[in-house]
Amino acid sequence: MNYRKIGTSNKPNQAGLDVSVITFGAWAAGGWMWGGTERNEAVKAIRVSYDVGVTSIDTAPIYGQGLSEEIVGEAIKDIPRDKVQILTKFGMRWDLAKGDFAMHSKKNDGQAIDIYRYAGKESIVKECEDSLRRLGTDYIDLYQIHWPDTTTPIGETMEAVSRLIEQGKVRYAGVCNYNADQMREAEKYIHLASNQVPYSMVKRDIEKQTVPYCIEHGKAILAYSPLERGLLTGKMKPGHQFAPDDHRAKLFFYKDENLKRVDVFLDKIKPLADDKKATIGQLVLRWTVEQPGITIALVGARDAKQALENAAAMDIHLSNEEINFITGHLNQLELVP
Incomplete structure (x- = not known):
C-alpha cells in the first residue's frame, strides 16, 4: 500500500x-441506501483491509444513522x-428538522425519515x-462537513x-462537496486539509475548478465513488436488478443504454488489465489516483474479498503511456442523461 500526506501547513504542530x-x-x-448490510461481513472487510495496509477509514453518522460508525468502531x-x-x-x-432540507429517506428498518443539511455550532458539538x-475513540483524525449548509454561515461552522x-x-x-469559492471562504477561519468530492472516469467535472484550486493551495482531494458505485467494475450488465432500497436504481448511470456504453469502453481497456493480471476495477482505481490533484480514492467493500481486491489496486504500475491509452479511450465515452 502507498500512503500520501494531507493537512500539511506552516504550523509547527x-x-x-x-x-x-x-x-x-x-x-x-x-x-x-444500499439495500441493507451484513454487519459481520462489514467488520471483516475493514479488518482484512487493515491487514493489507488500508489504515484509513472514511465514514459518517448518516450512513445507517450511526450504524456505519458503530461498525467501524x-x-x-x-x-x-x-x-x-x-x-x-x-x-x-x-433527528433534527433544521437547516437545508436534503431528502426524504428510510432507515434500514423501513422507518421514514427526513434528512437535513445543518452545520450550526451546537449541532456540530453534539455530533x-x-x-x-x-x-469508541477520543479523537477524530479528519472531521469533514458532509454537505454545504446555506442556512449557517461558513464562519460559524468552521469556528466550531x-x-x-x-x-x-x-x-x-x-470539507466535502465544497466548490472553490466555498473552500476559499472556509479558509478565512480554519486551515483545511482536504476536500472530499465525487470523482470517477464518468464524473470528472471537478477537473475544471476544484482540482486547480486544490493543487494551487495544497489541499488534498479525497475522491469518492471512484468506481461509480460499481458501474466501472465491469460486473454490471444491461438488465441489472438492484435491491428495493438501493439508490442506484434511480441514477442515470445505470440505464441499460449507459451500461452498454460503459461496457464497450471497459472492453477496450480490459486487455491492459489482463496484461497486469488485474481486474478492470483495480485498473480503474489505479488510473484514478494517478490523475492530477487526486490524493486518495475512497472505495467501499461489502465483504473481505472485495476489500482485498480494492487494496491490491496499488500493486499495479501504470506508465504514462498506459495512462494516456486509458484516457484516450475514456474521452470517447459519452453517456446519455
Missing part, C-alpha cells in the same frame, strides 16, 4: 496526516489507535460527541470545528 491511497469507504457498510477496537486514521463527517441530521462514542481541534477531539478539518 501540524506535521500532516498520512493516509492510505486506497481508503476504506464505509457508506455501504452502514446499509443505508467495532472493527478497529483491537488496533492501536495511532495505527489507524478515522475520517468522519458532520452536518447531516435525521462530534456522538461520533466519538460510536467509534476550530474549537474541537483546540480541545483535542479533532486533528484536522476537511
Whole structure:
C-alpha cells in the first residue's frame, strides 16, 4: 500500500496526516441506501483491509444513522489507535428538522425519515460527541462537513470545528462537496486539509475548478465513488436488478443504454488489465489516483474479498503511456442523461 500526506501547513504542530491511497469507504457498510448490510461481513472487510495496509477509514453518522460508525468502531477496537486514521463527517441530521432540507429517506428498518443539511455550532458539538462514542475513540483524525449548509454561515461552522481541534477531539478539518469559492471562504477561519468530492472516469467535472484550486493551495482531494458505485467494475450488465432500497436504481448511470456504453469502453481497456493480471476495477482505481490533484480514492467493500481486491489496486504500475491509452479511450465515452 502507498500512503500520501494531507493537512500539511506552516504550523509547527501540524506535521500532516498520512493516509492510505486506497481508503476504506464505509457508506455501504452502514446499509443505508444500499439495500441493507451484513454487519459481520462489514467488520471483516475493514479488518482484512487493515491487514493489507488500508489504515484509513472514511465514514459518517448518516450512513445507517450511526450504524456505519458503530461498525467501524467495532472493527478497529483491537488496533492501536495511532495505527489507524478515522475520517468522519458532520452536518447531516435525521433527528433534527433544521437547516437545508436534503431528502426524504428510510432507515434500514423501513422507518421514514427526513434528512437535513445543518452545520450550526451546537449541532456540530453534539455530533462530534456522538461520533466519538460510536467509534469508541477520543479523537477524530479528519472531521469533514458532509454537505454545504446555506442556512449557517461558513464562519460559524468552521469556528466550531476550530474549537474541537483546540480541545483535542479533532486533528484536522476537511470539507466535502465544497466548490472553490466555498473552500476559499472556509479558509478565512480554519486551515483545511482536504476536500472530499465525487470523482470517477464518468464524473470528472471537478477537473475544471476544484482540482486547480486544490493543487494551487495544497489541499488534498479525497475522491469518492471512484468506481461509480460499481458501474466501472465491469460486473454490471444491461438488465441489472438492484435491491428495493438501493439508490442506484434511480441514477442515470445505470440505464441499460449507459451500461452498454460503459461496457464497450471497459472492453477496450480490459486487455491492459489482463496484461497486469488485474481486474478492470483495480485498473480503474489505479488510473484514478494517478490523475492530477487526486490524493486518495475512497472505495467501499461489502465483504473481505472485495476489500482485498480494492487494496491490491496499488500493486499495479501504470506508465504514462498506459495512462494516456486509458484516457484516450475514456474521452470517447459519452453517456446519455
